[in-house]
Amino acid sequence: MRQQGVRSIFYAQEQAADGKLKMLCLHGFLQNGNILRMRIGSMRKGLKSRVHFQFHDAPFHAASTLTEQQIKEVGGSSEGLTWFQWSDLGPDKRPSLAVKYSNWDTTYASLCDALRQQQPDGLFGFSQGATAAALFLAALQTAQRQGRDLDVPLPKFCLVCAGFLPRDPEYAALLENAKVDVPTLFVMGQSDALIPPARSHALMDTFDQRTADMFEHPGAHMVPTCSGEFKQQMVAFLDRKYAWGSDEVDVINHTPRAWLNLGLTIVDSLDTLIISGLNEEYQQARHWVANHLEFKDGSKVQFFEVNIRILGGLLSAYYLSGGDDMYLQKAEMLADRLMVSFNTTSGMPSPFATFGNAAARAATPITDVKTNVAEAGTLSMEFTTIGRLLGRQDMSDAGMRFWQVLAGSRNFSGLYCMGLHTKDASCTDPKMTIGSAADSMYEYMLKQWVLSGGTQQLPLELYNSSMQGVRKHLVRHIWDGTAEMSFVSEATVSQASGVINPTNDRFEHLTCFAGGMFVLGKLHNISTTTTPEDFDDITLGARIGRACYELWNQLSKADFLRPEAIETLFYLWRATGDQIYREWGWNVFRAFERYCRVESGGYAIVADVNLVPPKLAPKMESFWLAETLKYFYLLFEDDPTVLPLDQWVFNTEAHPLPVWGSPADVQAMQQLKQRQQAAAQEKQRLEADQAASQEGLHAGVMSPLQQAQIRRAR
Secondary structure, rough: OOOEEEOOOOOOOEEEEEEEEOEEEOOOEEOOOHHHHHHHHHHHHOOOOOEEEEOOOEEEOOOOOOOOHHHHHHOOOOOEEEOEEEOOOOOOHHHOOOOEEHHHEEEEEEEHHHHHHHHEEEEEEHHHHHHHHHHHEEEEEEEHHHHOOOOOOOOOOEEEEEEOOOOOHHHHHHHHOOOOOOEEEEEEEEEOOOHHHHHHHHHOOOOOOOOEEEEEOOOOOOOOOHHHHHHHHHHHHOOOOOOOOOOEEEEEOOOOEOOOOOOHHHOHHHHHHHHHHOHHHHHHHHHHHHHHHHOOOOOEEEHHHHHHHHHHHHHHHHHHHOOOOHHHHHHHHHHHHHHHHHOOOOOOOOEEOOOOOOHHHOOEEEEEEEEHHHHHHOOOHHHHHHHHHHHHHHHHHHHHHHHHHHHHOOOOOOOOOOOOOOOOEEEEEEEEEEOOOHHHHHHHHHHHHHOOOOHHHHHHHHHHHHHHHHHHHHEEEEOOOOOOOEOOOOEEEEEOEEEEOOOOOOOOOOHHHHHHHHHHHHHOOOOOOOOOOOHHHHHHHHHHHHHHHHHHHHHHHOOOOOHHHHHHHHHHHHHOOOOOOHHHHHHHHHHHHHHOOOOOOOOOOOEEEEOOEEEEEEEEEEHHHHHHHHHHHHHOOOOOOOOOOEEEEEOOOEEEEEEOHHHHHHHHHHHHHHHHHHHHHHHHHHHHHHHHHHHHHOOOOOOOHHHHHHHHHH
């Protein structure tokens, strides 16, 4: 038994009212819909909780010259139907051996009618019906790529059982040229005498291999019994249909969840797939990004979320893929459309951006509004990175503008109001916190300096000042009877007097990132202590890490698959090599596996950990793949050369970016320079050829360009 590449990833689909997929089934030669319905009874029973089976009859009656034995071999009827008309059947009189098919237009029209009427999510074809399904997908995608409007929905998946590549060169060429990229599972029998596996493999080879999977069974010309490995593979393949291309997935009800409409989970997990060596899943994700990720004019999105997750994810994938230009092109398209958010009075970004073309963006007025420091101050890493790659000073300047505005605004012992106004950075919410709505601004103060290779001093100055305020006003030290710990709480400030009030002793999980932040600073020789009595940054980070582990272990009522505690354990492991951090991480991971993992695929939020079994909420966050699992993987990775912290720095969504001047950064900049030089040379060559062509036209002599065009035409 051989299986290739079907794992529990999810493809986006429109669902039937009960959440099931609708699958249109195409019968084999000399069969009809009713015969196929009976033949796949095992499949209908085995997949009844997932699939609505629909059936459609072929348009032609089979004027059969086959013997009764041959009819029996294919499980057909002398009154059965066929998807093709043909000639030159060959000595065995079998349609799979025909060298000339005809009247495909009739079959195509019949299948289009079926799609309009039944609105299936996908196709299933057996034998000749499998080949018809493959040809139909090829015809639809060819028309789509030629810019022709389709009045039928393109099926999102296909099951091809015992299909074959037509011997008719015209039909074979349709498949070979289309390179169908609809996710397809090919099922073939090793003992199939009617359609030998080589013929089925030939059909599969015409499909885009990044979206083609295969299952081989030991049987003959049949649909295998839906049990054992075949059922497992079918279930895994179909379960992938629920949310591929959507932002998130409801892992309980098997439905997609929309938010930004940008394939959030796919883009957010690209670098995790690369780092962890899941190449097959990475290729599928890359294919979706290349062919389906678009930033539609008029779309309104949250600047902060799109920046850290989508732009950060694309940039990280660009570096980790060795400089795949597709990612940089997509990143430039996105960053260009986000630039409109900086059209505020102060230059701080507006919380929302509306995508549009360059003229629309330049003319778009931005109304100054209230924002928070996390949304306004978590952007410099992404925008200075893409500005550096593209040579776009406007993007780099936009990325650094917030730090300049912040430095000129009022602070309280180095701390800033959680809420600011985009007009003048005036305080709109006097809360002092490094938790929700503020956390990543303080994180980026340090990380922007690290990213720049220590060249940009302003963010570091802000970081040092802010961390002194955090130590003085927000850090709380506790003893739980077993160990000393620290956590970062929150307070409010009186704007009139500038006095920061005592903390409320609230311990928020989001503040757990701070342990890793202090450790990272110390690894780069940054100390935020002000007195000999202060805990050094590594020790303070370790005390926060212990408190966060105990918070997760004892106090939290809900679990959102968040990464912050694991993030700090990762930094502590890298800094100290103390095995205790791996032990704590393993305990957390085992609990996720035990209580959050869903049997049919994915992980769910725990709504209440006090219930046994815990109550699950129907959502899997994209940061579970982008951050939490990445930090788990790196925590248990023994090789310290995997993303060394002196050469890479993670954005707040855990997307690693290379430090300026590091080997990865130098390589990327050199590659870009070489590509730019090659593009300039090619442009000069084309211009010279065009000039020579014009001269030759006047002189009556063919230029090399004209000669090449004639050769191509021949």
